[in-house]
Amino acid sequence: MSANHSPKGQQQTATYDSAFLKACRREPVPHTPVWFMRQAGRSLPEYRKVREGIAMLDSCMRPELVTEITLQPVRRHNVDAAIYFSDIVVPLKAMGIDLDIKPGVGPVVAHPIRTRADLAQLRDLEPGDVPYVTEAIGTLVRELGTTPLIGFAGAPFTLASYLVEGGPSRNHERTKALMYGDPRLWADLLDRLAEITAAFLKVQIEAGASAVQLFDSWVGALAPADYRRSVMPASTKVFDAVASYGVPRIHFGVGTGELLGLMGEAGADVVGVDWRVPLDEAARRVGPGRALQGNLDPAVLFAPREAVEAKAREVLDAAAGLEGHVFNLGHGVLPHTDPDSLTRLVEYVHQQTAR
Numbered sequence: 001m002s003a004n005h006s007p008k009g010q011q012q013t014a015t016y017d018s019a020f021l022k023a024c025r026r027e028p029v030p031h032t033p034v035w036f037m038r039q040a041g042r043s044l045p046e047y048r049k050v051r052e053g054i055a056m057l058d059s060c061m062r063p064e065l066v067t068e069i070t071l072q073p074v075r076r077h078n079v080d081a082a083i084y085f086s087d088i089v090v091p092l093k094a095m096g097i098d099l100d101i102k103p104g105v106g107p108v109v110a111h112p113i114r115t116r117a118d119l120a121q122l123r124d125l126e127p128g129d130v131p132y133v134t135e136a137i138g139t140l141v142r143e144l145g146t147t148p149l150i151g152f153a154g155a156p157f158t159l160a161s162y163l164v165e166g167g168p169s170r171n172h173e174r175t176k177a178l179m180y181g182d183p184r185l186w187a188d189l190l191d192r193l194a195e196i197t198a199a200f201l202k203v204q205i206e207a208g209a210s211a212v213q214l215f216d217s218w219v220g221a222l223a224p225a226d227y228r229r230s231v232m233p234a235s236t237k238v239f240d241a242v243a244s245y246g247v248p249r250i251h252f253g254v255g256t257g258e259l260l261g262l263m264g265e266a267g268a269d270v271v272g273v274d275w276r277v278p279l280d281e282a283a284r285r286v287g288p289g290r291a292l293q294g295n296l297d298p299a300v301l302f303a304p305r306e307a308v309e310a311k312a313r314e315v316l317d318a319a320a321g322l323e324g325h326v327f328n329l330g331h332g333v334l335p336h337t338d339p340d341s342l343t344r345l346v347e348y349v350h351q352q353t354a355r
């Protein structure tokens with residue numbers, strides 16, 4: 001019996017033919033696929049329950065907990081894809097960098113990277129550093145059946161911003177001081193982070209992830225010329241490193257209206273768009289040959305149902321002429337979102353776009 005006729009082969013074929021992966025490949029879809037960034041997390045009571053008393057980073061290293069949390073939004077919302085439950089700082093933690101995720105704050109780094117000597121903290125990431133990732137993804141792919149699993153990583157700029165600042169930052173002043181003040185050290189830092197990120201994405205793809213998303217959440221802080229010169233080479237290196245697997249590569253950032261074209265050029269198959277740029281205009285900026293993902297403002301979910309549906313309709317109308325559209329929010333689900341409004345939104349998009 002050939003591999004493709006085995007139950008596993010049949011599952012792989014059905015996953016390949018899912019609406020989500022078809023939209024990423026810009027093929028015709030039975031309905032517009034939907035998933036939400038941060039769909040697993042504090043908006044769900046079942047998440048808060050299983051996380052009780054367990055620190056965020058500890059939970060990322062427990063495969064049975066990761067599996068359960070990743071599946072929760074799929075069960076509840078009928079989304080078209082799962083996203084692996086983890087955090088962008090997990091590979092850094094795995095190589096021994098002293099950092100923690102502080103509740104309500106975000107990642108905090110004990111010894112920020114600001115000199116060439118500090119770079120020694122960043123060594124190569126080996127699959128053996130993250131055995132829980134390989135294990136959890138293996139289980140998830142079996143449990144998810146035909147629903148695709150998205151792997152992810154933080155992009156070099158966004159990771160560098162946490163490492164250089166030592167924590168979350170509004171203005172990224174230390175990061176920019178290094179970028180403009182010591183371009184050589186900056187380039188070496190981003191190159192190291194690109195290698196780590198690429199290695200982390202490879203682990204996830206080899207374990208069975210069907211797509212990957214690179215989160216460059218804070219890169220919207222840069223002007224296009226600085227992005228092109230100081231960030232794009234590292235992000236391109238990440239995308240090139242995983243190109244041969246043939247899985248869709250999604251590239252996302254916030255406030256990136258002026259960077260959308262370059263973010264596509266960096267090597268993405270799908271460009272994530274926040275709510276500030278309508279999708280038809282985003283498509284003009286990104287150009288042909290790439291799908292778009294987005295872009296409902298996550299705060300809209302706090303409005304009454306009719307208003308949510310009217311705003312979702314606007315997103316669908318702006319996406320009408322696109323080659324490929326994956327419906328998502330323009331950034332992550334906000335912690336106090338009513339989960340029922342997410343479930344209704346999935347239903348609405350599916351029903352409005354059924355072909």
Ligand SMILES: Cc1c2[nH]c(c1CCC(=O)O)Cc1[nH]c(c(CCC(=O)O)c1C)Cc1[nH]c(c(CCC(=O)O)c1C)Cc1[nH]c(c(C)c1CCC(=O)O)C2
Binds near residue numbers: 038083085103105152
């Ligand atoms: C910038 C960034 C981080 N982490 C991430 C990004 C990029 C995405 C984005 O722009 O939102 C990525 C991330 N973090 C988490 C996921 C899970 C998968 C998903 O459902 O999308 C993903 C994709 C879990 C998490 N990561 C974190 C939580 C909350 C911690 C908790 O539940 O205790 C979750 C569910 C913690 C975290 N980790 C980080 C922040 C800013 C925070 C929030 C701090 C807080 O408000 O408490 C860094």
